[in-house]
Amino acid sequence: MGFTSAGIPIGITMSFLLTSPLINEMAVLLLLSLVGWQITLIYIFVGMAVGIIGGIFLDLIHAEKLLQPFALKAYQSVQPTIHSSDNKPTLSLYERHEFAKHELLDIFRRVWKWVFIGVGLGAALHGFLPVSWIETNLGSGQWWSVPLAVLLGIPLYSNATGVIPVMESLITKGLPIGTTLAFCMSTVAASFPEFILLKQVMTWRLLAIIFTLLLASFTVVGWTLNAIN
Template sequence: MNTKGWRQAGKGGAALLLWLLLYGANPHVSAWLAHDALGLARGSATGEAVNFFFYDTVKILLLLAIMVYGVAFARAGLQTERIREKLAGAKRGLGYLFGAVFGAVTPFCSCSSIPLFVGFTTARIPLGITMSFLIASPMINEIAVVLLGGLLGWPFAAAYVAVGLLAGILGGAIMDAVGAERWLQPLAAPHGGLTELRPIRALTLPSRITLEGRHRFALHETRSIFRKVAPWVVIGVGLGALLHGFVPEEWVVRHLGAGQWWTVPLAVIAGVPLYANVTGIVPILESLLLKGVPAGTALAFCMGTVAVSLPELLMLRQVMRWRLLALFVGVLAVFCTLVGWLFNAVFPVMGGRL
């Protein structure tokens, strides 16, 4: 490697170190801003909402920047047409499985999954496979699986993982079956999303691609997408913070503990406006079960909360047209409802415990 190459590597290493420091300090700085600088009490609705807003806004913006850059940098050196042709071939079902499994092993909430989803779509990966990732990623998390196993039993945890993967696979298959790719916004459309990048692509991606060219292409794409999506991240997380801090858990228990069939779809509808990751929802799931909410109803509420949320929909609106957004929500709502009814039959609650 020549001197210029070492200099570029040093800058890249310094940028990555800075990113890691910012990401690691974010929880502490957010808590300090909310509770010490602003003087909001810990545990209060306002204090928790403001802390949530600071923390999640910075977290998602940091993830957006590094993931879009990383995907664009890798994409610049790949023969994306060949990859796309293979993924679109006869083994598409395997692609859904890979997408869902990849989503399961990435520790992202619904909003944090969007940057990678955008990167996949702009890289021209088939929409069904990217949707498999987007659906499974917020539902399944290795930490949450361990918590579920320890708190509610390993059969419950295994069943939850299975339905999460199945949701991703079936959701991706449905999206491809109806040709949902035509409802992507130009930002993420397989062909339209590349139009505005064509000048820099011709400038920085010659026949022999250099690291400098890949960096310039990735930086341009990151800036372009970041400018369009970042304002909606702030708006979406702000809405999620208000709901997170001011919607009481007691309301959920009071309205969902009766056990009638209609409480399951009601639980899904109640969960959609809220916003939490799957790790944070596990204690709430346990609390609902211990207070007498049927297992399937409680799970439907939690799946609705982690799989789809208003902040997520506000951000997805920037890459999806209304038809695709409605289909996405509808598929998840139907699936969560069916899973809730199934779990109510298989895992009945007796005396507030499984």
């Protein structure tokens, strides 16, 4: 919402949004100790590629048209100012604080309840993670196990650091590395609770496009890693 109201193109916004939950220094260090530098580099590369390619694609289709009306209005309202060659007015320190306070209250009013609903739903479902079922039914590496693992990760929610112990458990139990990584990336970046929050800014059509990009990317990564291993 902040990026949009500042007039930043939706492709750049989504590159940031897609990459930030997948890659952080703590997750990279934990992953390095768990699966080695080769798989860690693939994970970093894929996370960055998803953000970059997804952002470029969304810019090409002018995805800002698929924002919610209030977000689109905010985006369009600042475009003349951004592209104008006239001297832009400078804000005083007091005016900057007032603007920041207004933005904070506006965003908080719009999303606070959805934060509780989305994260609460993810926390509730997290306790029902069928790890034993995953180990039994997805451990033989069939082609369909990767897309199924991606779909199983959607109702759950975790950050990149919190999902590492789950990844370790699955790998230790014999789940193929590609299937495990696809499941964990889906949990971090394509979870149902996250999309509940994003729905406040995006239309269903834009959410479906982003959702499809993510699921396809994670599935291809899982198949590739399973084939390499």
